[in-house]
Amino acid sequence: MAAPAPAQHREAEEEAEEMAGVVKLISAEGFEFFVDKKAAMVSNTLRNMLTSPGGFAETREGEVRFPEISTAILEKICQYFYWSLHYSSGKETAEFPIEPEITLELMMAANYLDT
């Protein structure tokens, strides 16, 4: 590019870069979930971890451990991330299914993840 990009343009590029790629979420049992960064950022907690400059090791390594979230719950949460993206873009109209057995545990994890 000959001329330097206008500031506004640069910001948009940076944001696109920030949203690109995948992150690894690791459950209490050590099970690894790879999700798009964009999906992970549905969680405000993860968004903060992944975007605060230099603050968290997670930002650099692209992986986050959840020693208190079981595999089943973490899987459900990943499903919610994608459901939420689709819902917001109008592509999803079906309800997000939640099994009664896991409701409270899921709620506590969702509360921690601020999502």
Add this chain to the structure above:
Amino acid sequence: MGSACSRKRGQLVHEDELYSVRFSKSGSFKWLLHTLSRSSSDVLRKAQRPGPGHCPSLVELCVARVREDISRYSDFSMLPRDLSQQIFNELVEWSYLTEESLEAFRDCALQDICLEEYPGVKDAWMEVVASQGQSLLSVDISCSDVTDSGLDVLKDCSNMQSLACNYCDQISEHGLKTLSGLSNLTSLSLKKCAAVTAEGAKAFADLVNLVNLDLERCPKIHGGLVHLKGLRKLETLNMRYCNCITDSDMKYLSDLTNLRELQLSCCKISDIGVSYLKGLSKLAHLNLEGCAVTAACLEAISGLASLILLNLNRCGIYDEGCENLEGLVKLKVLNLGFNHITDACLVHLKELVSLECLNLDSCKIGDEGLLHLKGLLQLRSLELSDTEVGSNGLRHLSGLRNLQSMNLSFTLVTDIGLKKVAGLNSLKSLNLDNRQITDNGLAALAGLTGLTHLDLFGARITDSGTNCLRYFKELQSLELCGGLITDAGVKNIKDLKALTLLNLSQNGNLTDRTLELISGLTALVSLNLSNTRVSNAGLHHLKLLQNLRSLSLDSCKVTASEIKKIQLASLPNLISVRPE
């Protein structure tokens, strides 16, 4: 025929409504707003929830799921407090909380228990409420059947900051003693509580941290105010409609120098009672509506330099003494409605340039007096109903560019006068319920495209006059009941999609064609077509009006049973129907 149907607005004006310049002033519509409480159907509440654009959080989805399966749960105490609080609030909002499900919240360290108007709340519920212990910060058990013993279990919740027991008629003087231990209370509300007597009020003396105290409608409070004497932190005190409060009670308020808001409407106090308020230098809101005071009380009031709102509606004010209003330069809201004042009083308002709302309803004022309002450029609301104001006077108002609401009903104003206010393009609400107003006058107002509320109840508007209604795309309420409108005129109304209230009653020539024309006004909440030729055959046109809550078809060719049918089949929100 419309002239026979003139009507007046509600009797008492609440000054807080006055201050916020609400536009829903017709009696029937106000009532509708009050019905938007828990008692309404689930359908409605769901309709009010955020639309498809709002993506529910996973926590919200889980909370909703818990609500649906509430019978599965017996104990939430292992949850973090903020989650159990959210579940509790959800159950209350959806009316899913029962004595059984409440049990699951024992020892949850909840902070807020708001059960205002919740059905079934009684003493048996209070044990679980009290089990929240020192965590509990606010409780509202208004309208419940809780008795003294139910209230007594709260005595250990000593961190409580806010308690509301409005309309709890099972609580006695004795029960109020519990309150004296709750010394961290900053807010206490005991509306219509007969237990607040000279004896019962003793408990207040210990509540030294009280900032807000609401004793509205306490019928036996006389002699009890002596116990408020030491509550130096009090900032708001509501004693509206405590009609046993007399001048002798008032002296105990004189040292409450932090008071900012004092409501005394309909108390039995005179100028002597008001004289005790002289030292309340922080007082910003004073409401004396309906008290037997005269302009002599203005001498004491003139010293209240912080006063922003003064309500003297329905008092016994004559011109003499009104010069004491002159110094109240901070006043934003002044209500002098239904007093004996004339133009001679208005000269004293000239310098009150901060005024935003002025009510002169039914005062003996005329065109000359309006000259003194000319400089009140901050005015947003001006009430001139039932005065002798005519077209000539309106020229003094043509510079009030901030006016949003003006009431000229039952005045002498004619079409010519309306030309002088045609440039007030901040106007949102205009009441022209007046037989002298015709098509010509309305046409002059075509530039007021920001109007949201237009009352032409008794005005003589014909079909050709309705042409200019098409410019008022923002209209939310329209009343047009002069009797001269036919189906042809309704064509000019059918595209006013923002309408929530439409009153076309008394127009005897309207037929089922009108129902067909307005069938696309889906925002309608209230529809009145009484005294028209609407018939059973046209009712099916209403079925798209899903927001309709009130329908009046008195003296039409309709039967209650046919309305009932369409109500059951298509109109789930319809709760008020005429004929029944």
